[in-house]
Every structure is written in C-alpha cells, then in structure tokens.
Amino acid sequence: MKLSKNYFADERTDDFTEIGQPRPRSDIRGHVTGRTAYFADRTFPGLLHLKMVRSPHHHARIRGIDTSEAEKHPGVARIITAKDVPQNLYTILILIHVGPEDEHVLAEDKVRWKGEAVVAVLAETARAAEEAAAKVKVDYEVLPAVLSIEDALKPDAPIVNEHHGRNYYLYDSGECRKVRFGDVEKGFAQADHILEESYSSGPIEHAPLETSGCIVTPEANGRFTCYTNTQAMFFTLDNASIILQMPGHKLHMVGGTVGGGFGGKVDVTIEPVAILAAKLTGRPVSFIYSREEEMQVSSPRAAERIVIKDGVMKDGRIVARQVTAYIDAGAYSRHSPYGAQKSAAHFPGPYTISNVAIDSYCVYTNRTPSSAMRGFGVTIGDFALEVQTDKLARLIGMDPLEFRFINAYRDGDMKAHRQPTEGAALIECMQEASVIAGWPVSERFMKMSSRTREG
Amino acid sequence: MAVKRGRGVAAVNYPTGMNLGGDPTQALVHSTPTGSFMVTLSSVDLGQGLKQIMAQICAETIGVPTESVTVDTADTDTGPHCMGTFASRGTHRAGNAVIQAAREARQVMLEVAAEELEVNASDLDTDGSGNIHVKGAPSRSISIFDTALAAHFKHGRSISGRGMFLVPRSYPETETGAMKPSTCYAHACTVAEVEVDEETGEVVVLSVKNVFEIGRALNPKMVEQQLIGGSWMGISHALYETTEPYYPDREHGARDYNEYLMPGPGDLAETEIAVLERPSGDGPFGAKGPGEMCANPQIPAVANAIFDAVGVRVDTLPITPERVLRALRQRDAGATA
Amino acid sequence: MAKISVQFTLNGSERAEFVESGTTLLAALRDKMDDTSPKGGCHQGACGACTVMIDGELRLSCLTLAETCNGAQIRTTAGLANGEVLHPLQRAFEDAFAAQCGFCTPGMIMAAAALLERNPNPDRADVVEAISGNVCRCTGYEPIIQAVLLAARANSTSAA
Numbered sequence: 033m034k035l036s037k038n039y040f041a042d043e044r045t046d047d048f049t050e051i052g053q054p055r056p057r058s059d060i061r062g063h064v065t066g067r068t069a070y071f072a073d074r075t076f077p078g079l080l081h082l083k084m085v086r087s088p089h090h091h092a093r094i095r096g097i098d099t100s101e102a103e104k105h106p107g108v109a110r111i112i113t114a115k116d117v118p119q120n121l122y123t124i125l126i127l128i129h130v131g132p133e134d135e136h137v138l139a140e141d142k143v144r145w146k147g148e149a150v151v152a153v154l155a156e157t158a159r160a161a162e163e164a165a166a167k168v169k170v171d172y173e174v175l176p177a178v179l180s181i182e183d184a185l186k187p188d189a190p191i192v193n194e195h196h197g198r199n200y201y202l203y204d205s206g207e208c209r210k211v212r213f214g215d216v217e218k219g220f221a222q223a224d225h226i227l228e229e230s231y232s233s234g235p236i237e238h239a240p241l242e243t244s245g246c247i248v249t250p251e252a253n254g255r256f257t258c259y260t261n262t263q264a265m266f267f268t269l270d271n272a273s274i275i276l277q278m279p280g281h282k283l284h285m286v287g288g289t290v291g292g293g294f295g296g297k298v299d300v301t302i303e304p305v306a307i308l309a310a311k312l313t314g315r316p317v318s319f320i321y322s323r324e325e326e327m328q329v330s331s332p333r334a335a336e337r338i339v340i341k342d343g344v345m346k347d348g349r350i351v352a353r354q355v356t357a358y359i360d361a362g363a364y365s366r367h368s369p370y371g372a373q374k375s376a377a378h379f380p381g382p383y384t385i386s387n388v389a390i391d392s393y394c395v396y397t398n399r400t401p402s403s404a405m406r407g408f409g410v411t412i413g414d415f416a417l418e419v420q421t422d423k424l425a426r427l428i429g430m431d432p433l434e435f436r437f438i439n440a441y442r443d444g445d446m447k448a449h450r451q452p453t454e455g456a457a458l459i460e461c462m463q464e465a466s467v468i469a470g471w472p473v474s475e476r477f478m479k480m481s482s483r484t485r486e487g
Numbered sequence: 488m489a490v491k492r493g494r495g496v497a498a499v500n501y502p503t504g505m506n507l508g509g510d511p512t513q514a515l516v517h518s519t520p521t522g523s524f525m526v527t528l529s530s531v532d533l534g535q536g537l538k539q540i541m542a543q544i545c546a547e548t549i550g551v552p553t554e555s556v557t558v559d560t561a562d563t564d565t566g567p568h569c570m571g572t573f574a575s576r577g578t579h580r581a582g583n584a585v586i587q588a589a590r591e592a593r594q595v596m597l598e599v600a601a602e603e604l605e606v607n608a609s610d611l612d613t614d615g616s617g618n619i620h621v622k623g624a625p626s627r628s629i630s631i632f633d634t635a636l637a638a639h640f641k642h643g644r645s646i647s648g649r650g651m652f653l654v655p656r657s658y659p660e661t662e663t664g665a666m667k668p669s670t671c672y673a674h675a676c677t678v679a680e681v682e683v684d685e686e687t688g689e690v691v692v693l694s695v696k697n698v699f700e701i702g703r704a705l706n707p708k709m710v711e712q713q714l715i716g717g718s719w720m721g722i723s724h725a726l727y728e729t730t731e732p733y734y735p736d737r738e739h740g741a742r743d744y745n746e747y748l749m750p751g752p753g754d755l756a757e758t759e760i761a762v763l764e765r766p767s768g769d770g771p772f773g774a775k776g777p778g779e780m781c782a783n784p785q786i787p788a789v790a791n792a793i794f795d796a797v798g799v800r801v802d803t804l805p806i807t808p809e810r811v812l813r814a815l816r817q818r819d820a821g822a823t824a
Numbered sequence: 825m826a827k828i829s830v831q832f833t834l835n836g837s838e839r840a841e842f843v844e845s846g847t848t849l850l851a852a853l854r855d856k857m858d859d860t861s862p863k864g865g866c867h868q869g870a871c872g873a874c875t876v877m878i879d880g881e882l883r884l885s886c887l888t889l890a891e892t893c894n895g896a897q898i899r900t901t902a903g904l905a906n907g908e909v910l911h912p913l914q915r916a917f918e919d920a921f922a923a924q925c926g927f928c929t930p931g932m933i934m935a936a937a938a939l940l941e942r943n944p945n946p947d948r949a950d951v952v953e954a955i956s957g958n959v960c961r962c963t964g965y966e967p968i969i970q971a972v973l974l975a976a977r978a979n980s981t982s983a984a
Contacts (some may be wrong), residue, residue: 033711033758042763050547054708057539063926064914066861067899073860128508180735211664233804234729241927264528264571289559291927293533323866324742379670382500406620407779418497418787439677450665457765458702462668469696534925719964744870752952752965
C-alpha cells in the first residue's frame with residue numbers, strides 16, 4: 033500500500049505518536065493461537081439446542097400446527113410456537129420510530145417467505161432437535177406468491193404483508209423516497225443526448241465464516257446472559273426486551289470478537305427466541321444457524337432494479353439525471369426502508385448535476401427478507417451509476433476517466449439532497465489512479481482540484 | 488477462440504454513518520490506580536479491528552502508549568450505548584466518543600499532576616511514553632503511574648471521562664428530499680484490467696489499481712488489510728456472488744460454500760492500493776469510514792473493463808460466464824443480421 | 825445413546841473422554857477437551873475452519889468421527905506455540921497482518937503448517953494450493969499467502 037501524502041498535505045499535521053502508526057492488532061495473538069473467544073467457544077452443562085421449523089412455501093396460510101409427535105421424540109425438552117411469544121409482532125427500527133411492526137418472531141396465521149420461522153424445537157442434542165423438528169406437522173394452505181419487483185407492483189398483485197397493506201413501504205413522500213433538485217425535464221430538453229438504461233442484481237450473502245447465533249444462560253438472579261455475535265448490542269437488547277415484554281435490566285448481552293459480519297448480524301431473528309427458550313426451560317440454550325440457514329434464511333443484500341435516464345451535452349457535462357431504484361425488501365422491512373432512503377440520498381453519485389430526480393422504492397415480495405450488507409443502498413447503485421457513466425462517455429466519444437473529471441463534485445457544490453459538498457477528494461483519487469494505472473488524462477484534469485472551480 | 492483484454496474505471500464516494508433516527512455512540516474512559524487506561528464501549532469488533540483503533544485513539548488523546556490502554560467492549564452491563572457496528576460508522580462515531588472521554592480524563596490527570604508538581608495544569612504536557620512534564624522543562628516531571636496513585640489515594644480524584652457523539656436525526660423533506668443522511672464522505676477510484684474468453688464467457692480480473700481517500704489512516708497496516716479484503720469482495724460481487732443465480736426464480740439457491748461462489752486464493756487479481764488523506768472536519772483525527780466503500784468501485788470497474796474487452800454490456804450482477812456468453816451471442820447475432 | 829470412550833494424544837497430552845457414538849472430532853475437541861481452536865464454520869467439510877492434523881495428515885475435524893481417532897496423534901493450532909514462543913507461521917500471520925476476524929485463522933495455519941512440514945520451501949503456487957480448502961471472507965487471501973511465504977523464508981533462514 034502506498035500512502036500518497038502529497039495530496040492535501042496543507043490540510044494535515046502528521047505530528048502524532050500513536051495515530052498513523054502501524055501498530056500490531058491487540059487481538060492478533062489470540063487469533064494466531066486459536067485463543068480468541070467467539071460466542072460459541074463456551075460449554076454449559078445442560079445446554080439445550082434450538083432448531084427452527086421453517087416454511088417450505090413462499091406464501092401460505094397456516095391452518096394448524098401439530099407438535100404432538102415431535103414432543104414425544106426422545107430428548108425433546110420444549111416446543112415453542114407463536115402463542116408463547118409475549119409480543120410476537122415486531123420490527124427492528126421501532127425504537128427510532130420507523131414502523132410499522134410487520135414481522136412475527138414465529139409465524140402466526142401466515143408465512144410470507146420460504147424459510148420463515150414457524151416452530152422452535154428444543155432438545156438435548158442438536159440431532160434430536162433436528163429429528164423432532166422434522167416431526168412437526170404444519171397444515172398450510174398455499175397462497176399465490178409474489179416473487180419479483182415487477183409482479184409486486186402490478187395493480188392486482190396479491191398483498192405480501194398486510195401490515196403495510198400494499199407491496200411497497202409508504203414514506204411521508206408517498207410510494208417512494210423522493211429527491212427533487214432543479215428541473216429534470218428542462219435538463220433533458222436542453223441535452224444533446226439522452227441515455228436511459230436499466231441495471232439489476234441478485235441477492236448477495238454476507239457469508240461470514242462464523243454463522244449467526246447465540247447462547248443464552250438463565251442466571252440465579254433472574255437475569256439472562258446472552259452470548260451473541262450481533263453487530264449491534266443494544267438493537268438486540270432493546271428489541272428482545274420489547275418482544276419478551278421483559279425489562280431491559282433482566283437482559284445482559286455479551287459480545288466479543290465476531291467471526292465476520294458485513295452487515296449480516298444486525299437483525300434480531302435469533303436472540304429473542306433463544307432467550308424465551310431459556311426462560312421457558314430454565315436451561316441454557318444454544319441457537320446457531322447452520323450454514324444453509326446462513327445462506328438462505330439470514331437476510332441477504334437486496335436484489336435491486338435501477339433505471340437511470342441521463343441528459344448529457346457533447347462537451348461532457350451531465351445536465352440531467354433521473355434515477356428510479358427498486359429495492360427488493362422481501363417479505364418484511366427489517367432495515368430496507370432505511371436502505372432505500374440511503375440510496376435516494378446517494379444518487380446521483382459523486383457528480384455535480386443541476387437537474388436531478390430520484391425515486392427510491394422499498395418493495396415487498398414473498399422472498400427472504402433482505403437487510404443490511406456492506407454498503408447497502410449504495411453498492412448496487414454505484415454499479416449502476418458508474419456503468420452508466422462509462423456508457424455516457426462512450427456515447428459522446430470521450431475518454432471515460434476524463435469524462436468523470438468534467439462532472440466530479442467539488443467543495444461547495446450543492447448536492448441533489450441539498451447538502452453542500454465538503455471535503456471532496458474524488459478528483460484527487462482519479463488523478464492518483466491516472467498515475468498508478470498508467471491511464472493518462474489531459475493536463476487540465478491533472479491540475480484540477482476538489483477545493484476550487486477554475487474559471 | 489479469442490481471449491481479449493480490456494480495462495475499465497469507476498469512481499465513487501461513500502457516506503460515513505447511519506442517520507435515520509439519530510446516530511449516537513458513547514464511551515467511558517478511566518484510569519486504574521497505577522495509570523493504565525480502560526475504554527468502555529458497547530461497540531462490536533467484527534474483525535475490522537475496532538478495539539485496536541479505539542486504543543490508539545485513546546492513547547493519542549491522553550498522551551500515553553497504546554499498550555497501556557485496554558478496550559472493554561461489547562458488554563451491555565458495562566459499556567454505554569452504541570448504535571452498532573455498521574454503516575462505516577465504528578471508527579468515526581466511537582472514535583469521536585472516545586476522544587471526548589479521553590480529553591476529559593486527560594484534563595483530570597493533568598490537574599492532579601499539577602497539584603503534585605505545584606504548577607498550573609495548563610503548563611503541563613505528556614511525553615507519550617508515560618510521563619507528564621512542565622512544558623519547556625522536561626526535568627520537572629511526574630510519571631502517570633505516580634499521578635494515578637496520587638489521584639486515587641491522596642486527592643480523591645477519578646481520572647475519568649465521558650464521551651458522547653450524536654449525529655442528530657435528519658428528517659427528509661417530503662417533496663424535495665432535502666436531508667442530511669450522513670457526515671463526511673470517503674472517496675475511491677479503481678482501474679480494473681480483465682481478460683475475457685469469448686469462447687467460454689469466463690472473465691479473469693488481471694489487476695485492480697485502487698485509490699482510496701479515507702480522511703486519515705489511523706493505523707496504515709490495518710487500513711491496508713481492510714482495503715485489500717474489500718477489493719477482493721468487490722471483485723467477488725462483480726463476477727461470482729449471489730444466493731439466487733436466476734433471481735427472481737427461487738430455485739438453484741446456494742446452500743453452502745460449494746454452491747456459493749467466491750474467488751479462492753488461486754483466483755486473485757494483482758491488487759494495488761494507494762491511500763489519500765484529506766482529514767474530515769468532524770472525524771477522529773480526520774478519519775472517515777472506508778469499510779464499506781472499499782468493496783464498491785471494483786464492481787463497475789470490472790463491468791466497464793469487460794465492455795472494453797469484448798464490446799458487450801452485462802448490466803445484471805453477478806456477471807457470470809453464462810451472462811457474458813449470452814451477451815456475446817447477441818452481439819454476434821446482431822453483427823450477422 | 826450409548827457412550828463410547830475415545831483416547832488419543834492432543835498436542836502432546838494424553839486425553840481420554842466418553843462421547844456419544846457419532847460425535848465428530850470437532851465436537852469432542854471443543855465441547856469435551858477445551859480446545860476451541862478448531863472452528864465450526866459449516867459442519868460439512870467446505871470451509872476448512874476446523875482443520876487439524878491427525879498423525880501428520882491434514883484432516884477436517886467436522887467430518888471425522890472422534891471414535892476413529894483412538895490412538896492417534898492430533899495437533900491443533902492451540903498446540904503449535906512452544907510456550908510463549910510462537911510457531912514461525914503464527915509469527916508470520918502477526919507480522920503480515922494476515923487475520924481480521926480470525927475465525928478462519930486456526931484452520932489456515934494448520935493447512936499452512938502441513939504444507940511447510942512436507943515442503944519447507946514452497947512457492948506461491950504451492951501455498952495457494954495448500955490453503956485452497958480454507959475459506960476466508962475478510963482478507964482477500966493475499967496477506968495469508970504472503971504470511972505463509974514469510975514463514976517459509978524465516979524457517980529457511982533460521983535453518984541455514
């Protein structure tokens with residue numbers, strides 16, 4: 033790695049003793065000796081194993097649940113269904129008033145995606161729990177499912193989630209989060225060229241080496257200690273407190289080093305039901321996702337559809353950009369309304385464009401709920417924006433790197449979401465890239481600065 | 488059969504932090520009787536190295552060696568609230584909270600040392616290796632060890648501090664979408680070079696040259712490891728990864744590491760990284776959050792390089808050999824038509 | 825379920841335990857013998873986090889039944905260091921910043937240790953092949969490859 037200290041040297045002092053030093057990581061000795069403690073590196077006498085019975089259908093009504101055979105299975109300690117959960121309906125961000133509550137800890141009347149948790153089985157061994165889970169009988173009436181963004185937004189589409197009553201999240205701005213800046217139609221009218229293109233992506237999994245999970249122990253004083261690999265201790269504690277209708281002081285969340293997160297461990301699909309299980313049985317409980325659950329049940333990065341329409345001048349200036357983004361939230365909100373909003377603020381990318389219109393939709397489908405993942409709301413948007421930018425450059429016969437210099441934002445420029453640009457450094461990154469990649473650009477671009485606008 | 492080369496570029500920025508309902512993180516700092524320092528948080532270390540970075544930030548602020556700082560985190564009984572480790576916010580938000588707490592602790596520490604040395608606290612400075620001295624007179628000094636002992640057993644002072652960093656909630660304006668969704672922005676530009684096999688549709692990323700502007704490299708070696716890993720993930724996203732290869736078809740979903748494709752150690756691109764530092768006004772020592780951004784620019788850079796190589800656009804991720812082949816066939820059909 | 829006895833040498837110490845028939849070596853080590861250095865990343869032999877050495881051969885402990893290990897010599901990352909003195913690979917992983925979350929590290933180090941024991945002077949391709957059964961999601965592999973090469977160089981230097 034090269035630290036290119038020549039850029040912005042006048043904005044920095046480098047007179048530190050600890051900052052900027054390549055000190056060894058304090059946790060590295062534990063890593064290389066195998067002694068770093070992860071949540072599952074603990075054993076407890078009498079530990080019960082939780083296995084979840086999951087929906088085999090994308091969308092179905094639950095007519096009945098019969099656990100009688102499963103209960104008789106050797107080693108089974110307890111079976112938990114929706115009626116055991118004190119406050120079964122929840123949504124993660126309710127603490128910061130992003131509702132409505134739209135998801136059940138354990139399915140009640142319906143399942144809305146293939147993999148949804150229906151019944152929790154607790155047994156002396158993981159194997160016994162799995163065998164007993166296979167004996168739980170759920171009587172489903174299969175319902176028509178909505179599996180794509182396009183189908184979800186059709187006027188006669190079946191409703192995925194009654195708590196929303198429509199197949200998209202309703203913002204105060206309506207069916208999507210909107211950003212309006214300048215006059216995009218006027219921009220298109222003055223443009224030399226118009227280019228409208230669509231981009232899309234499939235769901236992507238975090239795939240951390242350590243699957244999501246927790247171990248809960250009931251303490252003598254009536255509290256519950258939950259050893260967890262959540263990325264957000266108080267998201268987990270506060271939501272568990274609400275779901276279990278248990279005061280927060282009864283709960284003690286203990287983390288440690290997490291075996292990779294990438295955004296995959298910010299939902300609260302694991303701890304509340306495991307704490308409930310420990311409460312109902314009075315025994316320590318382990319609930320750890322299998323690799324298959326991590327792949328197909330834990331929230332992925334959302335699939336997205338992004339349509340970008342640009343107006344560009346022959347001299348390289350982008351004069352209008354309209355973006356319509358659809359984020360496939362799956363069956364429940366989790367963090368997706370936030371992700372869609374984040375995308376609305378991110379478009380139109382690191383460029384200064386006078387006329388911008390953004391519509392970001394959070395769409396519900398009968399799919400695995402998507403949620404946070406490294407850069408969600410931005411990553412796929414950047415793919416779309418930067419491929420589109422490349423196409424624009426080629427459309428007007430300009431070098432793609434030079435084209436970006438022409439449009440790059442600079443300090444003081446007003447962004448579409450009406451924040452002035454501060455601390456910009458896109459131009460300098462491109463200058464350095466030009467040098468290290470041997471991709472020469474005209475001298476005037478090498479002289480540009482994010483801090484001033486020449487002429 | 489033809490293997491063709493191409494290169495592509497992409498430039499991106501990335502917002503630091505989550506701001507929907509407000510974005511808070513707190514920290515507590517205190518000294519032990521013998522002058523070691525404890526940082527107490529509830530932020531989570533996912534492998535990005537938050538504990539080490541918080542120790543360096545605390546050490547720099549108080550003026551002690553990093554080794555003398557212990558970070559106790561991810562325990563809701565001891566650590567004050569943190570929103571969580573996501574949204575590229577850990578270093579920035581927790582770092583700012585640690586600085587505030589450490590400053591307060593340093594102030595008490597200097598006040599105690601001032602009483603011991605019979606000078607004004609404002610005349611004192613730390614030497615970074617465990618001592619406090621009178622500015623301009625290094626011989627008039629007291630060790631932090633003795634200062635902490637004196638605070639505990641003689642002065643009845645707690646060398647401690649509280650830190651809180653809150654980005655207040657931003658409500659987007661309904662019609663215009665005016666909002667303040669984050670704080671500072673990090674930047675990146677990537678140039679990718681690829682080889683595309685026109686017979687198989689297979690894409691090999693030969694090299695990626697990444698430039699990242701991250702405000703301040705608080706620990707350059709740790710910055711480097713995160714950026715290398717992120718660059719790998721970006722390439723992986725571009726060409727390999729999905730849980731549902733035929734989305735929206737729910738069949739054929741990957742269930743394990745055999746079915747979920749990622750580049751292995753034999754599939755690596757030559758990776759070069761340059762880091763720029765334009766300190767942010769609101770970051771700890773100017774740091775921004777590059778943890779998520781570092782995996783983004785490779786995706787479009789690779790896509791653009793594929794076009795440069797063979798003249799087809801695959802606008803759906805991941806850009807699998809099947810999709811490349813279909814696009815090539817369409818291109819060739821169009822050429823003959 | 826019937827319990828059976830297993831007896832083997834773990835990192836130089838004689839160990840004996842009763843386990844249920846069908847218990848994996850991974851579970852026996854972690855749950856019965858307090859060696860949590862092998863990690864359970866997939867429990868199906870696809871990630872390599874549980875990698876150990878059995879009689880000098882690299883094995884996936886999640887796919888190995890404990891009862892098949894009677895009389896064996898088993899080595900794990902927890903037993904690599906000689907007291908406070910790290911194994912050259914451990915030192916190299918530290919120096920090369922070759923771990924982030926650390927979950928794959930013990931398995932990676934065992935895979936690399938097996939390589940260096942049969943080939944003290946590996947080239948890059950040898951290292952790539954040796955760790956190709958181990959998944960890492962954080963590092964992008966390059967720092968790990970560099971760490972193994974660094975350890976090999978350190979070894980040959982100290983041997984010379």
